[in-house]
Amino acid sequence: xxxxxxKGKFTKEAVKGGAIDMLFWIAGCSCYAFSTAMFTAPNxxxxxxxxxxxxxxxxxxxQIQIGTWSFIINIPLFILAWRVIGLxxxxxxxxVTAMLSLIIDLFSLFIPAYTGNPLLAVVFGGVCNGTGLAxxxxxxxxxxxxxxxxxxxxxxxxxxxxxxxxxxIDCIVILISGFVFKSLESVLYALIVVFISSKTIDSILxxxxxxxxxxxxxxxxxxxxxxxxxxxHRGVTLLPVRGGYTGKEKSMLIIAVRNNQVSTAYRxxxxxxxxxxxxxxxxxxxxGEGFKRSLD
Numbered sequence: 001x002x003x004x005x006x007k008g009k010f011t012k013e014a015v016k017g018g019a020i021d022m023l024f025w026i027a028g029c030s031c032y033a034f035s036t037a038m039f040t041a042p043n044x045x046x047x048x049x050x051x052x053x054x055x056x057x058x059x060x061x062x063q064i065q066i067g068t069w070s071f072i073i074n075i076p077l078f079i080l081a082w083r084v085i086g087l088x089x090x091x092x093x094x095x096v097t098a099m100l101s102l103i104i105d106l107f108s109l110f111i112p113a114y115t116g117n118p119l120l121a122v123v124f125g126g127v128c129n130g131t132g133l134a135x136x137x138x139x140x141x142x143x144x145x146x147x148x149x150x151x152x153x154x155x156x157x158x159x160x161x162x163x164x165x166x167x168x169i170d171c172i173v174i175l176i177s178g179f180v181f182k183s184l185e186s187v188l189y190a191l192i193v194v195f196i197s198s199k200t201i202d203s204i205l206x207x208x209x210x211x212x213x214x215x216x217x218x219x220x221x222x223x224x225x226x227x228x229x230x231x232x233h234r235g236v237t238l239l240p241v242r243g244g245y246t247g248k249e250k251s252m253l254i255i256a257v258r259n260n261q262v263s264t265a266y267r268x269x270x271x272x273x274x275x276x277x278x279x280x281x282x283x284x285x286x287x288g289e290g291f292k293r294s295l296d
Contacts, residue, residue, distance in 0.1 A: 013270075021263070024139040025096050026103075032132030032143065033067075033103040034111060039125030040193065041066055042113035044186045046177035047129065047193040048170025050074050050097075050145030051104070056177045067104030071097065074144040081148050084155055090148070096136055097144035118189060126193040130200025137201070140264035146170055170194060212262050214255040215279040217241060220272040221251035227268050228253075232261060256283060 036051060044059065046052035054069035064072075074097050081090045114121055136143055146169040153165055174194075178187035218224055225236040237254040257265050262280065269276050 028135030035128030037107040037111040067101040071101035126196025130197035134204035
């Protein structure tokens with residue numbers, strides 16, 4: 001196949017992948033915005049993150065919509081992340097953050113607020129939150145806020161796991177909401193939303209410890225390995241292999257990732273290998289650093 005054909009095919013694949021990303025992001029932002037407009041914001045439930053802080057600020061300054069507040073909050077976070085981590089990391093998340101802010105404000109105009117049973121608002125709000133975030137995570141992006149801040153802080157405080165750092169930031173936002181709303185119930189409801197949301201995300205993405213195993217045969221093993229390690233913070237195993245037909249010496253990368261990281265790994269691989277040979281298999285359970293704790 002000619003080089004131009006490869007380039008054209010790769011471009012078509014990139015466009016197709018970008019279109020799928022956009023569909024998932026729109027669906028995820030819509031679920032999250034629906035939860036915010038109908039369940040959490042009307043009931044003064046600020047379940048952490050930039051959106052939670054935006055709900056609090058909207059209560060103090062109602063003239064500025066929640067989505068607009070969320071966008072304003074994320075601007076300095078993305079500038080900081082750009083300086084510390086780099087533009088490549090934040091680009092996809094910046095698109096989702098802007099999209100989410102716009103959809104939240106749009107939904108707030110016509111989605112009816114539910115102010116009935118608070119427990120129903122908490123349950124459905126948590127499920128919709130988690131579903132929306134899972135759809136976003138599946139295509140290698142984040143919704144900004146505490147996730148971006150946690151990644152920046154991790155460059156300075158590496159001994160605290162990412163999940164705990166995000167939880168700590170969310171708890172600070174929840175405590176602030178309790179003081180502003182002058183309601184202990186708001187704090188307790190927000191904690192329940194966070195719990196339900198995290199369980200929903202886990203059920204969609206991780207399936208209680210499962211993941212994917214990627215085996216990649218390539219001539220660019222070292223560059224590919226370094227990029228995956230630096231961007232995804234995942235370990236990579238390199239094995240020397242030889243083609244049975246060609247007899248050519250190559251390398252095989254073995255990478256264990258969570259389900260939501262497959263698209264990110266696939267994108268990195270394509271940067272160094274336009275037409276890679278990849279085997280992707282289900283890993284029923286992954287034990288070790290970054291995954292489930294060891295059984296011992």
